[in-house]
Amino acid sequence: MARFFKPTKRTVSDTKHKEVTVTRLDHLGAGIAHLDRKPVFIPGLLPDERALIQLTENKKQYARAKVIKRLTNSPERITPQCPVYDQCGGCNLQHLSHSAQVDAKRQSLGELIAKFALADGPEKTTPLMQDNAVTGQEWQYRRSARFSLRVEPGQALCLGFRKEQSKDIVDIAHCPVLAASLNDLLPPLRALLNTLQGRRNLGHVELVEADNGPVVLIRHLKPFSDPDMTQIQQFADNQRVMLFLSPAPDEVNQLTGDAPYYEVEDLKLAFSPKDFIQVNRSVNEQMIAQAMSWLDVQPEDRVLDLFCGLGNFSLPLAKRAREVVGVEGVDAMVQRASENAALNGLKNTAFYQGNLEDGIASFSWAHEGFDKVLLDPARAGAAGVMTQVAALSPSHILYVSCNPATLARDSQVLLQQGYQLQRLGMLDMFPHTGHLESMALFTRA
Template sequence: MARFFKPTKRIVSDTKHKEVTVTRLDHLGAGIAHLDRKPVFIPGLLPDERALVQLTDNKKQYARAKVIKRLTDSPERITPQCPVYDQCGGCNLQHLSHSAQVSAKRQSLGELMAKFALGADKETATAFEQEAPVTGETWQYRRSARFSLRVESGKGLCFGFRQEQSKAIVDIDHCPVLAASLNALLPPLRELLAQLQGRRNLGHVELVEADNGPVVLIRHLKPFSDPDMTRIQQFADSHHVMLFLAPEPDEVIQLTGDMPSYTVNDLTLQFSPKDFIQVNRTVNARMIAQALDWLDIQPQDRVLDLFCGLGNFSLPLAQKAQQVVGVEGVDEMVQRASANAALNQLTNTAFYQGNLEQGIESFSWARDGFDKVLLDPARAGAAGVMTEVAALSPSRILYVSCNPSTLARDSQVLLQQGYQLQRLGMLDMFPHTGHLESMALFIRT
C-alpha cells in the first residue's frame, strides 16, 4: 500500500540559550563555535567573541544558531557604515575591519586547499605560502547591482535589496558599496518609477556603471503606456543614461544611448546589461594583470580560455599570445566575444560555443593542443572538464575561482594527474561580503 506524505522541516525543540565562544570564521563569513564537539555556525559573530545563542537548526554533523546576546566584542569589530546593515542581505561582514576580512578569507582559502586539495590538516595550511592579496577600493567599488521593486498598500513603491533568506524588500536610497554615479541615480530613478501608471507591473531594475556612462535596465511584466514611455524617455535624456527595457527575462531592448562598454588593457569590451561582468573594476584589471604574469604568456603560445564569457581574459591574452581560443556555453556570449575581438582588431582569436560537460577532445578546436589553459567557471566549478584539461597537457593551468570549495575539489584532479600547485592567492573582489574570489596556478611536473 502506497503512503503519501509531505516531509516537514525539522524544528529545533531546544530553545535554551547556550553560551559559546567563536574560534574562527567559515568561508562565507559566519562564526564557528563548538557545542559537544559539534561545529555551530553563527552569522554575525567574530573570532574570540562570546555570546548567548539559540539553535535554529540542529543536524547530526553540525548546527546553526542565532545570537541572543553578545557577551564580549572582538577588537576587530567595527561599526557598519550602512544604516540598514542589520536588515539588508547584501553585505555580511561590515562589522569586521577590512584588514581582518582579508586575513580571514586568506586563512579560509588556505585551509580549504590544504584539507581537500593538498591532503594536509588545517594546522598545516600556512605551510603553503600564499601570494599577496589583490585588493582595490573598499567602498563604492560595486559597478553593477539589481534592485527589487514592489508596490505595497500604505507604503507606495518599495525600492531596495532583499532581506537575507526573505522576499521582504529593505527600502534604501543609498548603498555604501555602490559606485557613486549609481548612488546619485537612486533618488530620481525612484521618483520616476513611483510616478509610472504601470508601477505595479515592475519586476526589478538593474544599474551598471559602464566606462561610457550609467546604464539602467527596467524589467516590466506588461507593456508601458504611452505616457509612461514619455516619462521614461525624458528621464533617460535628462540623466544621460543608456536605457534598456526587459519585457521578458531573456529579451532586452535598448531605447537610448550607445552600447555599454568598459576598458581594460587599452581594450574596449562592449556588453549588454544582462551579460555577466566583474562588479569590481579595479580588482578586475589587477586580476587580469596577475593572470598574464602567472601564466607567463610567450609570443608562440597557443592559449585556451574556458568559460570565456565576453572576452574579459581572452582579449588581454591575445595581446601577448600567438593564438587564443575561447569557449563558452552561451552562444550569445560567444558572439559578443567575437565582436569584441573584431572591435579591437585582434585577428588571433577564435570563439566557440560548447557544452563543456560533454568533454573537450570531441571538439575540433582542441585537436592542435594548447601551451597554457585558463578557466574561470561559475560557482559550481568545472568538475566535468578537469580530467580533460589535464589530458591536454599544457605546461601551465590557471584556475580563477569564485568558490573556494569547488576550487579545492577540482584541484585534486590536476594534482592526481601530475600537476603541482605553484601559486595561490586571494582576490578581494567583494569587500564586506563573505564571497571569496581566488586564483591558483598549476605547473606540469
Template structure:
C-alpha cells in the first residue's frame, strides 16, 4: 500500500510529567498548569499530585491521563457504582458532594461574574426518577445487553444496579433484564425508558418488529407483578398503552399529569425546592400578573397561579400547552391561561401581552432564550427569574437583560444532577429604578 506524506501528520512522543492539581472544573476534571496553560486531568482532585501522561497538547490547553497518583485528597471518596469510570453517566463519584458543589458554584460564579449565594440540593444518591436503558442482543453470546453508553462511545455498559436511580427503579433492573431476555423478539428491542411517577413506575419499551402474543402476555404479567404501567413504542412517535394509568407528579402540592415521554425534572426533591425558591424570589402578590415562558405543562405556572391574580403560560410545543390546560382544570385553577407561541418571535403584540406583567419567569432549554430577551425588556416586569440548564446561554442572555435595565441580584447553583458534569442554576434579575 502506498503511503503519502501529510503536512498535518505529527508524530510525538507522549511526555510524562509530575503535576499538582489546584482546581476542579464543573465536569469533574482536575485542573493543573503546565507550560503556562491549563492541563485537564480526569480522576485527579485539588491538592493531589500525580505522574501524568500528556495525551493532547493544544495551543490554549492540554489534556493528561494519570499514570500514577502520588497523593490523595481528603475530599476523595470511593465511588459507590461499580461501573464508574466506564459508564458515561457519572463523572464525579470520586469527589465528595461538598467538593462537587463548591467547584460547580465557582465555575458558575466565574462565568456570571457574580457571587453564588447558595446551593439548592436534595439527596445526592437515589435521586434520578427517569432513565433510558439501551438494549442490544448479542448473537455470539446469545445474551441481551442492557445498560448505559460508555464514555465517548456507542458501546453499552451492562448494568444491574445504578445508585443514582431512585431505589424503586434500581430494584427493577435485574428483574427487567430477566423478563426482556426471555422474549422471543429480544433481537428487536431498542431501548427501555423507566420513569417513577406519582402513582408508581412506568416503562416505555421500544421495539422494531411486532411482538408475539406470548411476548405481549409475558410483558403484561411483568407489569402487573412489578406494579408498573407499561407502554409499547412500535414506532418512535406512537405509544400504545398496555397497562396502568396516566402518569402524574406533584409540584408544590399540585398534581400535574404528563404523557410518558413528556419532559419532567428528573430530580423531584430539587424540583420542589427550586419551585418554592422561585416563588419566594418573585415575591408574588395577590394583584400580580405573571408571565411564565417555556412553561411546559405548568411546573411553575400552576404554583404561581395559587398566589397571583393572573398567570399566563407560553410554550412552543402544542401538546404541552394542552397538557397545561388539563392540569389547570384538574387543579381547579381558573386564573391561568396557556398559549402556544414561537418564543423566538415577538409576542408582545399578542392580546394577552398588552396588559403587561409585573413578574416574569422563564425556564428555557439548553439553547437559552435569546429571542425572548428583547421581549422581556419591552414588557418591563419588575422581577425576572431565569431557570437555566446551561450556564453559557444564561451568561449570554443575562447580558441582554442587563442592557435592558436589569441587574442580577441573586444567583444559586441547582444541584439537579449530583456526580455528573451538568451545571444548572437559577438567577433573579430586578429592574433598576
C-alpha cells in the first residue's frame, strides 16, 4: 500500500506546568487525568495522586504528559524492587502494589469490553467477571528473556534490556522478575562473553528456563574462533546448560545438552529457544486448566485450535476430545506441534499450516465442522478470521487474548453473529507490567 504522508506528533508550545489529579489507570498502566475535559495520559502516576505535569504531546482528543513533581502519594504506591526501574523499559508498574495491579487490570478489561464490545450487542452491562483473576508469584516468574548486548572499544560488555522507546541498553546485574536459575547464570555468562575474542560480533543472548534445565542461545554475527568455541563449550559444561548458537536470524544450532521441554497436564512439550512459549509457568498451567473447564470439552467433540503454536492448548484438548485440529501460520511450529503430539502418544490430532485470512472454508480440515473453537492470536488479534469462525457455528468459542483492545474489537463480530459473552477473566501473566492477558467465552444463543 502506498504511503503518501508520515504522521507527526503535534508539537507542544505550552510548556507551563499544570496541576492534575489522576482518576484511574488506562489498560497499559498509565495514569489518566483530565485538562479541559480532555484525557491526559501520564506514566508513573496512580489514581488519586496529584502532580505537576508538563505536556509532551497534545492532540485533539487526548494528550500525553510527564511528571514534574508528585504532590501526593497513593496508599497503594510502593518502592520498586528493581534498582534500575526508572531506566529499564521492561516493567512499568513496580510502583503499584501487586494486589492493586490485579484490581486495576480487571477493571480495565471489564470497562473495555463493556464500552467497545457490548455497546451494540444484546447485552448492555459489563459481563460478570470471574471472581478471582488467575495469578501466580509476582517475582521471579519469567522463564525466558532476551538480553541485548553492546561492546564499546576499551569498555566492558554491556548486557541488559533496552530503555523504553530507545535503542540504549540498561546494564542488568539482576532482574527481580526473572527466574532465579536464570539470574544465577548472569555473572558467569557475562564473564564468558567479556573474554571472547569475537565479542564485538555478538548480537544478543536469550535465556530460557526449561523444565529439564536452563537454556542459553547466543546470537553471533560472525563465526567464533576455535579458542572462543572452547571457552563456550567449557561454560556450557560447567553451568550444565543446553547451549545453542544462532549464526543467522532463522538458524539455530544446538551445541550441548538435551532437547529443552516444559510439562503441563502430564504432557511434555519440546521447544526450540526461538519458539514462543508462555513466560509465566504457573499462570500458563492455570490458564490451560481454566480453558479446559470453560470449554467443557466432551469425548465426542471435534475442536479447532487456531494460532496453535507448538500445541500449548491443542495437546491438553486432545486428552479430552474426539479430535483436535490445530492451525498455525508458521510451518516450523506446525512441525513442532505434530512432533509433540507424537511424543505424548496422542493420535487424535492433526496440525496444518495456513493463512487463515484466505478463508477457513477453503481448507479440507474445516469441511467436517467443529463443536468448539479456541483461538489464541498475537497482539494484533484475529480481525480477519472472526466472521469465518462464527460461520463454523460452534457451540463454544474461547478467545485467549494478550491485548484487550483487539479482544474488544473482535468480540463485536461474534456478538453481531448471535453469540453471547458468557464469561470473562483476567490472567496475571505479566506482573509489574501493563500487559494484560485475558480469556473470554462466547456461546451460541
